[in-house]
Structures are given as structure tokens and as C-alpha cells.
Amino acid sequence: MTNHTYRMEKQLLLLGLIRQRSRHGYEMVDYIETALASCVDLKKPTAYFLLDKMTATGWLTQTDQREGNRPSKRVYELTPQGEDEFQRLLQENLATFNDATFPGDIGVIFADALPRAEALELLARRRAALIARQTEVQAAPPHPGVLQWTVEHVRCHLTADLGWLDNVINDLSKRGE
Amino acid sequence: MTNHTYRMEKQLLLLGLIRQRSRHGYEMVDYIETALASCVDLKKPTAYFLLDKMTATGWLTQTDQREGNRPSKRVYELTPQGEDEFQRLLQENLATFNDATFPGDIGVIFADALPRAEALELLARRRAALIARQTEVQAAPPHPGVLQWTVEHVRCHLTADLGWLDNVINDLSKRGE
DNA sequence: TTTTCCATGTAACTCGTTACATGATTTC
DNA sequence: GAAATCATGTAACGAGTTACATGGAAAA
Structure with a gap:
């Protein structure tokens, strides 16, 4: 059942950010690349892909918003199942020790x-x-x-x-x- | 020209081991998984693939050896171009600092x-x-x-x-x- | 005699990236 | 008017893994 890929961390991160407040993709990628680069390396296509996937799975809902004349944003929010999954991933992440390799x-x-x-x-x-x-x-x-x-x-x-x-x-x- | 993938390290490692003395694939994978697991994570299919590729590129030569009744080993040795490439990769590796991420x-x-x-x-x-x-x-x-x-x-x-x-x-x- | 070890390989898949495409809007 | 920023996405590729296939030899 537990999905031991490193994709987990990226999903946890996206879920966690959306959980704090509803956000759109571009915003999150930007934030991650500037403030969280030391934790994960998450690129745009991966983020968009994961957001779509998690929406399809039922962890997120999408709402298109357009403020003024800006390009419309796809704003995400957590569903109850999304909250469950967040809790699960968070618990696993906190309890797990990752040892590094030194190329x-x-x-x-x-x-x-x-x-x-x-x-x-x-x-x-x-x-x-x-x-x-x-x-x-x-x-x-x-x-x-x-x-x-x-x-x-x-x-x-x-x-x-x-x-x-x-x-x-x-x-x-x-x-x- | 410089190929900044993490595959580099794995090639450097294989070239370096073969450079020390001629070796076959199974032996190297075994050694890496036991003694060098803290440096790289190199699985069998990747090793065999890289050894084939580097042979095709002209960095290695293959010789089939059979000792006694054991299954025959494919023993590799470095060509002059292989030595050049080893030097190049080694120089780059020594001069490069890799910072880790902390998922x-x-x-x-x-x-x-x-x-x-x-x-x-x-x-x-x-x-x-x-x-x-x-x-x-x-x-x-x-x-x-x-x-x-x-x-x-x-x-x-x-x-x-x-x-x-x-x-x-x-x-x-x-x-x- | 069944399992483990030696030894090589292939096919299918997953993960993630780069590079590209689109289009509006703000800044220089 | 050109460049950078905001915003979303796709296609093709690269790297690496898992799981499988093969076959003989040694050990349990």
C-alpha cells in the first residue's frame, strides 16, 4: 500500500502548501524554487502533472480564477481525502530517516x-x-x-x-x- | 561537451575499478553494493548497460573468460581512450561540490x-x-x-x-x- | 534435492527533465 | 517595441528500476 517513491515528498509538499491556503501551480513552483530548494527539487512540468493526478484521484479540487486581466489561475483546494492523504504522508515523512549518498x-x-x-x-x-x-x-x-x-x-x-x-x-x- | 548527469559518477566508478585491475560486471556490482553503497546506488541492469555502452564507445574492451566449470565472465579492460575519459571524469568529480537536498x-x-x-x-x-x-x-x-x-x-x-x-x-x- | 550463489542479460515501466508552445501583461 | 513576468501545458527524451529469463555450480 505504502508507495515508497521519492514522489511522495513532492506530493506531501504540494498538499501541505495547498492545505495552508488555496494556491495555484505557478505560485507553488515559484515558492518551492526560491524558498524550499534545499528540501526538494520540483520542476514545473512535474508539479502540473502531480496536481492533475491528485485532482483526478480526488485529493484536490480545481477552480479557475481570473483576477483583473491576468491569465486565469487554476486554484487548488484540499478535499477530505486529500487531508487524509496529507496526514498519512506527513506521518511517514516525519518517522523516516533518509540517509544520503556521496557521489x-x-x-x-x-x-x-x-x-x-x-x-x-x-x-x-x-x-x-x-x-x-x-x-x-x-x-x-x-x-x-x-x-x-x-x-x-x-x-x-x-x-x-x-x-x-x-x-x-x-x-x-x-x-x- | 561536459555531460552533467549523475550517470557520470557511475561511469567514473566503473572505469576506476576496471583501471585498478581487469574485472567483470557481477564482481563490480557486488563490490559496489557492499563496500560503496554510501557513495552510489548502482544496480545490475544499469551496470551491464553502462559497460556495454562504454565498450561500444571504445573506452573498454571485453574478453570472455571461463575458469574451471563456472559460467564464463565478461572481463573488461581500459583502452587509452578509456583512460582519458577516466582522467576527465575524475578531475571533474574532484573539483565539484555536490550539495544535498533534505526531503x-x-x-x-x-x-x-x-x-x-x-x-x-x-x-x-x-x-x-x-x-x-x-x-x-x-x-x-x-x-x-x-x-x-x-x-x-x-x-x-x-x-x-x-x-x-x-x-x-x-x-x-x-x-x- | 532444494536453495543459494555465480553470471549475464532483456522488457516494460516509472520518474523526472528539457525543450517547446501559447498567450496575455507589465516593465524597460 | 522588446524583454521579462505571469500562467498553463505537451512531447520527447533520459535515466534508472523492477521483474523476469536463463543456466550451471556449489552448498545445505
């Missing part, structure tokens, strides 16, 4: 295939990108309410990652001395 | 849709899963050579994640007091 480790594994100086220079570039991301996060204005948690999450993982990377760089530069 | 944060964002006690209980389950993973990593026998870095990476991210999660649980339980 960047593959390069580290084979680093000794390169001259040490070159490997260290490339890792220095990786480090610079990490730092850039870190200052970007640090510079971001404080997010309202619970959203601050997501910022905090990114921040703490970047710190951990930097510590690990510095260890790797250190070990590599000291090897064979 | 588990979505639940946290909507946690106040649940009675606080229930939310806390669900997060406690998530925490338990994290701890279980942590002890599993701690209990693992020391990995040889550079592989220890990947273990260390997982370990340090689990620690960071636990710290963050405890903060969330703490904040949530203290709210409105």
Missing part, C-alpha cells in the same frame, strides 16, 4: 590516480565551491518560522562537510612524507 | 499540522532510525585504505544530522510553554 567520494577514492599536486588543486576548487555555498547560506535573510530549520539543516551539513573535506585534503597532502 | 525537512515544515505529542513521537522514530544507522556504521570493520574516508564521511554527516534533529525536537517540545 563526490568516488573521486576521492581514485584521487591517487592523479599527481598529488593536481588532486590537491582540484579538491581546493571543491572546497572553494563549498565555502561559496556556505557564505551564500549565511548571507540569506532569516527565514520565517519553521523554515529557519531548513536553513539550519543546510548550514550544519555544510559545516560537517567542510570538516571532512579538510581532513581528506590534510591526509592527502601528508601522505608519504 | 525529510518537508515533514518538519508541516509538523504543526499534527498534535504536538504525535509529531514528537514520529520524530523520535526518525531519531531511532538515525541512531541505528550510526551504530551500524560504528560497528563496521575498518575499511582498507582510502575507503575509510567514505566511512568517515557518513559518520560525520550522521553526527551533524543527529545534532540538528535534536535541536528540532527540542524546539518543538518547548514551543508555547
Whole structure:
């Protein structure tokens, strides 16, 4: 019964946003890409597809609204079944721990295939990108309410990652001395 | 020219393993699933597909070997072009920083849709899963050579994640007091 | 003797993306 | 008048998975 795809998270997110107040697709995608990019990566076609699907399933209702002369919006609201599904997905999401994978480790594994100086220079570039991301996060204005948690999450993982990377760089530069 | 898909990592990994010594598909998939699961998630059909593709592209050569009465193995070796491609992919991988996404944060964002006690209980389950993973990593026998870095990476991210999660649980339980 | 392991593969499917199409409206 | 923004969608493709098929050999 439980549908263990990563699509779950995206559905949960859309349902949750609509649950807060009725919204239309464009608005949600925009919000997600700016404020929630650290949580999920949800593109327009996926969003529209999921909204259509969830409407067909009976979790959402559509209403076309046109304000002034703007293009008409397709505004969504939660049905009782939608609320049930939201609760189910929320419970599962809260109780589940997702562990990450680290594709960047593959390069580290084979680093000794390169001259040490070159490997260290490339890792220095990786480090610079990490730092850039870190200052970007640090510079971001404080997010309202619970959203601050997501910022905090990114921040703490970047710190951990930097510590690990510095260890790797250190070990590599000291090897064979 | 640069092909920015996540398939890159998988190709780099296969090329790197074959570069160390000639290997066959089954062997590599087995090794990846046991020793390198924290880096990439590579399933059999994907591996066989990529090995075929890279052979067709001219990065690998195949040789069928049969030891004793065992089913014959398709053993791969790197061509000069394969070595070039390996170098290219390795350089790109080492210089690139991948930031993670946290789908588990979505639940946290909507946690106040649940009675606080229930939310806390669900997060406690998530925490338990994290701890279980942590002890599993701690209990693992020391990995040889550079592989220890990947273990260390997982370990340090689990620690960071636990710290963050405890903060969330703490904040949530203290709210409105 | 049945199950597990070794070893390779294929077909169908799901998920998600990119790139495109449409059209009005506001801003430069 | 051109470009960016608001708003919705489709078609084609890419990546990867599950489930299946095959067949021999070793272990239980």
C-alpha cells in the first residue's frame, strides 16, 4: 500500500502548501524554487502533472480564477481525502530517516590516480565551491518560522562537510612524507 | 561537451575499478553494493548497460573468460581512450561540490499540522532510525585504505544530522510553554 | 534435492527533465 | 517595441528500476 517513491515528498509538499491556503501551480513552483530548494527539487512540468493526478484521484479540487486581466489561475483546494492523504504522508515523512549518498567520494577514492599536486588543486576548487555555498547560506535573510530549520539543516551539513573535506585534503597532502 | 548527469559518477566508478585491475560486471556490482553503497546506488541492469555502452564507445574492451566449470565472465579492460575519459571524469568529480537536498525537512515544515505529542513521537522514530544507522556504521570493520574516508564521511554527516534533529525536537517540545 | 550463489542479460515501466508552445501583461 | 513576468501545458527524451529469463555450480 505504502508507495515508497521519492514522489511522495513532492506530493506531501504540494498538499501541505495547498492545505495552508488555496494556491495555484505557478505560485507553488515559484515558492518551492526560491524558498524550499534545499528540501526538494520540483520542476514545473512535474508539479502540473502531480496536481492533475491528485485532482483526478480526488485529493484536490480545481477552480479557475481570473483576477483583473491576468491569465486565469487554476486554484487548488484540499478535499477530505486529500487531508487524509496529507496526514498519512506527513506521518511517514516525519518517522523516516533518509540517509544520503556521496557521489563526490568516488573521486576521492581514485584521487591517487592523479599527481598529488593536481588532486590537491582540484579538491581546493571543491572546497572553494563549498565555502561559496556556505557564505551564500549565511548571507540569506532569516527565514520565517519553521523554515529557519531548513536553513539550519543546510548550514550544519555544510559545516560537517567542510570538516571532512579538510581532513581528506590534510591526509592527502601528508601522505608519504 | 561536459555531460552533467549523475550517470557520470557511475561511469567514473566503473572505469576506476576496471583501471585498478581487469574485472567483470557481477564482481563490480557486488563490490559496489557492499563496500560503496554510501557513495552510489548502482544496480545490475544499469551496470551491464553502462559497460556495454562504454565498450561500444571504445573506452573498454571485453574478453570472455571461463575458469574451471563456472559460467564464463565478461572481463573488461581500459583502452587509452578509456583512460582519458577516466582522467576527465575524475578531475571533474574532484573539483565539484555536490550539495544535498533534505526531503525529510518537508515533514518538519508541516509538523504543526499534527498534535504536538504525535509529531514528537514520529520524530523520535526518525531519531531511532538515525541512531541505528550510526551504530551500524560504528560497528563496521575498518575499511582498507582510502575507503575509510567514505566511512568517515557518513559518520560525520550522521553526527551533524543527529545534532540538528535534536535541536528540532527540542524546539518543538518547548514551543508555547 | 532444494536453495543459494555465480553470471549475464532483456522488457516494460516509472520518474523526472528539457525543450517547446501559447498567450496575455507589465516593465524597460 | 522588446524583454521579462505571469500562467498553463505537451512531447520527447533520459535515466534508472523492477521483474523476469536463463543456466550451471556449489552448498545445505
